[in-house]
Amino acid sequence: MPSTPHVEFSLRAGTGEIRLNRPEMLNALTLEMIEAIDGQVTEWATDPKVTGILIAKAGTGEAFCAGVDQRALYEALQAGDREYGARVYRRFYQLLYRIATCKKPTLAVMDGITMGGGVALGAHCKIRVGTRNTYLANADCKIGYFPDGGAAFFYNKCPGEIGMFLALTGVALRARGLFHAGLLTHMVPEKQVHMISPLLINEIAVPPPVSTLADIESHVNQVFGLGGVPEIKGVLAARSGEWAKGTAEQLRPQSPTSLALTYRHLRTAQGKSLEEVLKADYRLSQHLIDGHDFREGIRAFVIDRDEKPAWQPAEQRDVTQAALDALFAPLDQGMEWSPAA
Incomplete structure (x- = not known):
């Protein structure tokens, strides 16, 4: 197994282990890391000595994975390297599809901060493990992007409208909420994280605590089951109570375009295969890279950190159907994503 900066590969008792080791950047994934992991998963998928694959952080850093390195993407785009934006998402989705369709047991230990693409990296594994340190959020609409x-x-696949709620608000969940949402399959005490393997997980897992997410589920289903983002925002504004007020505040800083496309994407993705969803994700990613809000969101929250993005448009009512149609439009011939691309 080759040595790769920021990723450690090893084989332990039949389990191929992938450990992310870029703690200073919350294990955010560079293109080099993605390609290295994809190559190793490809090799282990057909290696008879490997009985399962585990993805976890190395050491005791605070994050499992913060997703694709947005700073690296921004710097490449600012330098005129548009190809980086195409290749990083193409290869990342290829990796996710390979993990999701791997015939061997795949296990993610989402111990610590898990955000953006890090959520996807863990969610496509068959066994999804959390600890009391797990802190998961898909806050992509806040940076002018979308949960991809x-x-x-x-x-x-989440119960009711919980998935829509999580995708639009970017609200963070701990392990107990993630169990209720179906995003985790097991919980393990932090002191036993080093013992985890696909074969041992059932022996060291503990019952998850009861989630308070169930207490707000009826509100979530009523509001986030409405016919669009303007309706959702309108009902939240009209309602009294702490939940409605807090949820409206979660939606307030998000890119109006991102909210609208995320709502449409989740609705149109119902009943579709992972391959179909990833193909649509790739179209969206490439159109957003060439637009305004994604670059502005990265600037505001990652580069300058003034947290004052100037969204275009700035109001939900100004997001047009034509603008959304353009974001979902097919790419030029030969540019579409497919598992073999």
């Missing part, structure tokens, strides 16, 4: 990497596929 097949999020529309696995969020549509």
Whole structure:
């Protein structure tokens, strides 16, 4: 197994282990890391000595994975390297599809901060493990993007409208809420994280605590089952109570375009295969890279950190159907994503 900066590969008792080791950047994934992991998963998928694959953080850093490195993407785009934006998402979705369709047991230990593409990296594994340190959020609408990497596929499997709620608000959940949402399969005490393997997980897992997410589920289903983002925002504004007020505040800073396309994407993804969802994700990613809000969101929250994005348009009512249609439009011939691309 080759040595790769920021990713450690090893084989332990039949389990191929992938450990992310870029703690200073919350294990955010560079293109080099993605390609290295994809190559290793490809090799282990057909290696008879490997009985399962585990993805986890190395050491005791605070994050499992913060997703694709947005700073690296922004710097490449600012330098005129548009190809980086095409290749990083193409290869990332290829990796996610390979993990999701791997015939061997795949296990993600989402111990710590898990955000954006890090959610997808874990969610497509068959065994999804959390600890009391797990802190998961898909806050992509806040940076002018959308929950990608097949999020529309696995969020549509959540009970009721919980997936839509998580995708639009970017609200963070701890392990107990993630169990209720169906995004985790096991919980393990932090001191036993080093013992986890596909074969041992059932022996060291503990019962998850009861989630308070069930207490607000009726509100979530009523509001986030409405016919669009303007309706959702309107009902939240009209309602009294702490939940409605807090949820409206969660939606307030998000890109209006991102909210509208995320709502449409989750609705149209219902019943579709992961491959179909990833193909749509790739179209959206490439159109957003060439637009305004995604670059502005990265600037505001990652580069300058003034947290004052100037969204275009700035109001939900100004997001047109034509603008959304353009974001979902097919790419030029030869540019579409497919598992073999």
